[in-house]
Each structure stands twice: as structure tokens, then as C-alpha cells.
Amino acid sequence: MTLDKVSLVYDRLLERYGRQYWWPIVEDNESRYLPEYSNREKTGIEKLEIAIGAILTQNTSWKNAEQTLLELKKKGVLNLESLLCLSHDEIAVLIKKSGYYNQKAKKIKELVGFIQEKLSGRIEQLSMSGSDKARNELLSLWGIGRETADSILLYAYDMPFFVIDAYTRRIFYRTGLIDGDEEYDDLRFYIESSLPKDIAVYKEYHGLLVEHGKIHCRKTPSCRACPLADICVYYESNAM
DNA sequence: CGCCAGGTTGTTG
DNA sequence: CAACAACATGGC
Secondary structure, three states, X not given: OHHHHHHHHHHHHHHHHOOOOOOOEEEOOEEEOOHHHHHOOOOHXXXXXXXXXXXXXXXXOHHHHHHHHHHHHHOOOOOHHHHHHOOHHHHHHHXXXXXXXXXXXXXXXXXXXXXXXXXXXXXXXXXXXXXXXXXXXXXXXXXXXXHHHHHHHXXXXXXXXXXXXXXXXXXXXXXXXXXXXXXXXXXXXHHHHHXXXXXXXXXXXXXXXXXHHHHOOOOOOOOXXXXXXXXXXXXXXXXX
């Protein structure tokens, strides 16, 4: 029954918000959500952009991360070579708008160093590793936690990992699907096992949860016209 | 103006 | 292992 609920929530959100076509690509001063981009295999530079974006948006609004990505692009440094050459301090200045710029500069250096090692050929390519191995390798990097790793693997490498973020936890908690204090991977397994093992569904569902979290299921909920009102145990008819 | 944002790591009891 | 602090800017 809760198994059905995971799918029910998906259907409701899809019906309300429509396809999301995640992950967004920043272009012409805004984020774009394009079916032709979402569906196709990513190029190396696109994978890098997704990974950097995943780091920049850690506990930070996408608006801020988006602006940073745009500036990095305009300055022509959103590529492996540039990021490898730039110093920690130079990167920190460039990404200031995304907050936590010292930590994130370190994380970016870690990541590009890792990718460089992979591409140098001494080590097998990330995409050639098994999915679980690739995940563990990303998790071994300083600054890459579960959500960031899963975002990179799902959206850049088309690997079947469901991304659990703050919105996912909040929405599933309020709709009574979870207790709220589950371990990340326990929650991930639960959701993955409740859904068809379909990359497109994983991508879409996470995008829908974020959209719903921004519009209705905010920290202080805005329940009027919520598409999940009838199945939400925390529905507050008075909440705006 | 205060609250919050698509987390992760390090420290402490 | 759980709780908590630290990290930081910009949008609304």
C-alpha cells in the first residue's frame, strides 16, 4: 500500500506540474529544461557542468548556483583544463555567489582532480566501472556526499540511483510515507524498490519533488490547492 | 529584515 | 551513533 503511495504521489505531481526534464542546463541567462537534453547521453563537458552544479547547489538555492554557472561559462572556465589550472583562491572568488565558497572551491578541485585521473587512462573510466563502484569512488572524495554523488550518477551518467534531498524527505514525511529519520540509503532503497527501475522515472520524480517542494511543500507549507492534500497527514487547511 | 536554500564534514557526548 | 556546529551568499 505504501508501495502504491510512492507511485500515487508521482502520478499526482506529474499531473499537476507536467514533465520537468531534469537536470537543467544553464544557457542564455537562464536555466533550461529541455526534453532533447534530458534524454540524450551527455557529453563530457555537460557531465562536468552537472557535477559542478551539484556541488554549487549544496544547501544553496539553485538561483545562486545558476548564476555562478553562467559566470563560469561566460568566463570560459567551465571546463576541465581551466579548473585544473585555477588555484583554490581563484575558484573561490569565481564561485562566491554560491556561498560556502572556500569549501566548494576545495570540492571542485577534488572533483576535477579525480576526473583528470580517470581520463588520464591510468585508471578505468568512471562510466566503465560498475554503478556501485562508481558511487563509492565519488563518495570517497572530500565534499561529495550521497545526494551529490547520486545527482551526478543519475543525471550525468544515467545510472539508476534515486536522489534523496531535503524536499524528498519533507514531502514523504508529511504524506506519511516515511518516519523522516531514515538513513539516506535506506530511504533510497525503499523508493527505488517501489518504482520501476527506470532512469527516466527517477529523473522525473526527483524534479517533480523539487518543484512541489518549492511551490507547496515549503518549510512552512502552502497547502492551498496542494495536489497531495487528500493523502497528506500534515495537511493544514489554514496554511496559505 | 529575518528566514531559507536541490548538503557535507568535523566534533562531541 | 545522534546531535550539533561550521561553512556563506543572495533571493524573497
